[in-house]
Amino acid sequence: MILSDKRILEEIEKGTIIIEPFDSSCLGTNSYDVHLGKYLATYKSRVLDAKKHNEIEHFEIPKDGYVLHPGTLYLGVTLEYTETHSHVPFLEGKSSTGRLGIDIHATAGKGDVGFCNTWTLEISVAQPVKIYAGMPIGQLIYFVVEGSIETMYNRKDNAKYNNKTTKPVESMMWKNVF
Numbered sequence: 001m002i003l004s005d006k007r008i009l010e011e012i013e014k015g016t017i018i019i020e021p022f023d024s025s026c027l028g029t030n031s032y033d034v035h036l037g038k039y040l041a042t043y044k045s046r047v048l049d050a051k052k053h054n055e056i057e058h059f060e061i062p063k064d065g066y067v068l069h070p071g072t073l074y075l076g077v078t079l080e081y082t083e084t085h086s087h088v089p090f091l092e093g094k095s096s097t098g099r100l101g102i103d104i105h106a107t108a109g110k111g112d113v114g115f116c117n118t119w120t121l122e123i124s125v126a127q128p129v130k131i132y133a134g135m136p137i138g139q140l141i142y143f144v145v146e147g148s149i150e151t152m153y154n155r156k157d158n159a160k161y162n163n164k165t166t167k168p169v170e171s172m173m174w175k176n177v178f
């Protein structure tokens, strides 16, 4: 089950969902529109190694926009900081960004109950496209979770992406043992 607009508002009033900044005009019928934060990042190395810490460099999107090109993975970040304490949040694209050939996540759209942070976006494009800080970039949808939870994401010792930040965060796959 996915939360409706009214239900998302009720959860915000209860404090089980936090979205900062929040603007009720960003509520869709059963979603909330999120926006592109001002920082992007790219990996320093062209060849990535899943076992190693691949470092990134951050840069600010200029006021008059920044052109993304195919063949490069850009890490972006939502302007919105979110907390979700009782539902499973999912980050999805928007039809309007999809129609510009912009993908906002490579494979990971799911969030965890207890996730408290901005969302890192794994952005790739089908053809060159100029993007702007503050543009609508995706939407959050909230699923009802079935069953009780033993360990919330923000209580997990090995939660990799819960350190509060306004910048995109690189892959922490290197912390996995394999």
Ligand SMILES: Nc1ccn([C@H]2C[C@H](O)[C@@H](COP(=O)(O)OP(=O)(O)OP(=O)(O)O)O2)c(=O)n1
Pocket: 091, 105, 108, 109, 110, 111, 112, 113, 115, 118, 119, 120, 121, 122, 153, 158, 159, 160, 161
């Ligand atoms: N595009 C995305 C998708 C998810 N997340 C956040 C919300 C999730 O709660 C958190 C962890 O996502 P995953 O469980 O998919 O990631 P991992 O399994 O790699 O990390 P961990 O071991 O910390 O669970 O990252 C994000 O910032 N950007």
